[in-house]
Amino acid sequence: MLRISKLTDYAIVVMVELGESPGAVLSAQALAERSHLELPTVSKVLKLLARHGLVRSYRGAHGGYRVTRPTAEISVAEIIGAIEGPIAMTECSVEVGLCSQEHVCGLRSNWQRISAAVARAMEEVSLAEMSRPARPSEPGLRIATLNA
Amino acid sequence: MLRISKLTDYAIVVMVELGESPGAVLSAQALAERSHLELPTVSKVLKLLARHGLVRSYRGAHGGYRVTRPTAEISVAEIIGAIEGPIAMTECSVEVGLCSQEHVCGLRSNWQRISAAVARAMEEVSLAEMSRPARPSEPGLRIATLNA
DNA sequence: GCCATATAGTACCATATTAGTCCTGTTTCA
DNA sequence: TGAAACAGGACTAATATGGTACTATATGGC
Structure with missing residues (x-):
């Protein structure tokens, strides 16, 4: 347990997908297909991400979304925060x-x-780190505690 | 968000309370009063904790619970694990x-x-650390990340 | 100007999880 | 033998979450 919500999970997947094409404007439909998720769900997630400035939306024909910053400058914390508070x-x-x-x-x-x-x-x-698999050789995350 | 469940929260409170009297056997009733929680809830939590060996239970009259180890040797992770997996x-x-x-x-x-x-x-x-307030002067927890 | 496309916002419902309660059985002590 | 107290499990109610749909607005092309 101590789970992130499914919506947050989806948000990360979608952001990773968007981050793969930093310049391009991708529609919710296109992102849903690439992420293997349902359109309404992807749509909901994107709205939340846009509201928090993590993606920029373009309305109208040929509209869609793109990331506002390079993936190296977007943290997982921001994405969690956008969806869950x-x-x-x-x-x-x-x-x-x-x-x-x-x-x-x-x-x-x-x-x-x-x-x-x-x-x-x-x-x-x-x-950016989330976008590529963690190498097994890589030292794990370490969290210093109350005494650290 | 990214919450622990309420039950887990209660479990920590109850464990802190139990840890205050390491030797004593306290009934669920007594612990409920000291923790300002409802008896059935405290009871449920204690059963889970007992099943995972964090507390030892004593049945029958004058029965109750006591911690199995000094509080310095019990981690928050173990308590979360006992309740939430x-x-x-x-x-x-x-x-x-x-x-x-x-x-x-x-x-x-x-x-x-x-x-x-x-x-x-x-x-x-x-x-043991949970039992006393973190001093503001105390450096916070630090969690090293993928690159650390 | 109009139509097709696409997002924004909001509201809604169905479901899953969690919290909380209760009951029945077993153990222990006096 | 009876009262006190835990064990286990089942059940109910409340809450949160996930997923969907609808209306409104913006954009671009013909």
């Missing part, structure tokens, strides 16, 4: 007052710190 | 064959690497 492991990591137990719990500061660390990790993974 | 950001990070798009996707190796990194981070946060 802020990366936070618990309600209370987002902001104060969201959890009714806040005054008796005391875990908030730790959850905030953990969430921030995970967010930072996702920020350091670019779309 | 393996830490994985996507279906495909768990094992091959879970995602129908596997042969056309190519993102699997990267998701596995990212999931592993997040899991490792959670393994490095102990219940």
Whole structure:
């Protein structure tokens, strides 16, 4: 568990696909075919990505989408953020007052710190890196913890 | 988003509470009161934790639960794992064959690497650390990424 | 100017997951 | 032997998610 949502998953796939042709304007239809996903789903994802400025949309005939930045400058965190909102492991990591137990719990500061660390990790993974398989030889991601 | 489930959240709270009295055997009822949670919920969580060996249960009158190890030796990852199963950001990070798009996707190796990194981070946060508020001065968690 | 194409926004429904509760059975202690 | 307490599983209700559809708006070509 600790899953990203399916929509987010699709968003990454679509962004990878878009990133393959940085200059071209691709329609939602074309992207759906290339991604092996349904058009309405791809469409929904693209709207969210456009609203957050990760892709630029072109309306009308011959319209479509293209990435606004080189894939090396787009992070996985941004894509997750566009679809799901802020990366936070618990309600209370987002902001104060969201959890009714806040005054008796005391875990908030730790959850905030953990969430921030995970967010930072996702920020350091670019779309360009996602586009090519991780080599087995490559050292894995390392996440420094509370004491680091 | 990227949330842990509420049940997992409760599990951490309950474990923190149990960890405060390492020797004592506390009933689900007592833990529910101390945690400000409902008994059935606390009960459910404790059963899962017991099944995974994180707490030892004692049945019968004066029964209850106690932690099986010092809190410094119990990781947040273990608790998440007990309630939610393996830490994985996507279906495909768990094992091959879970995602129908596997042969056309190519993102699997990267998701596995990212999931592993997040899991490792959670393994490095102990219940003892969760029990006391993170000091603001404390450097945050850092998660090294694909290139690190 | 008009029509075809394509995205924007929103609202909706169906389904899956999660949370929460309850019941029945078993164990232990007094 | 009875009360206290956990084990396991089944069930219900609430929520979240995924997926779809509809209307409006913009663009480009004939």
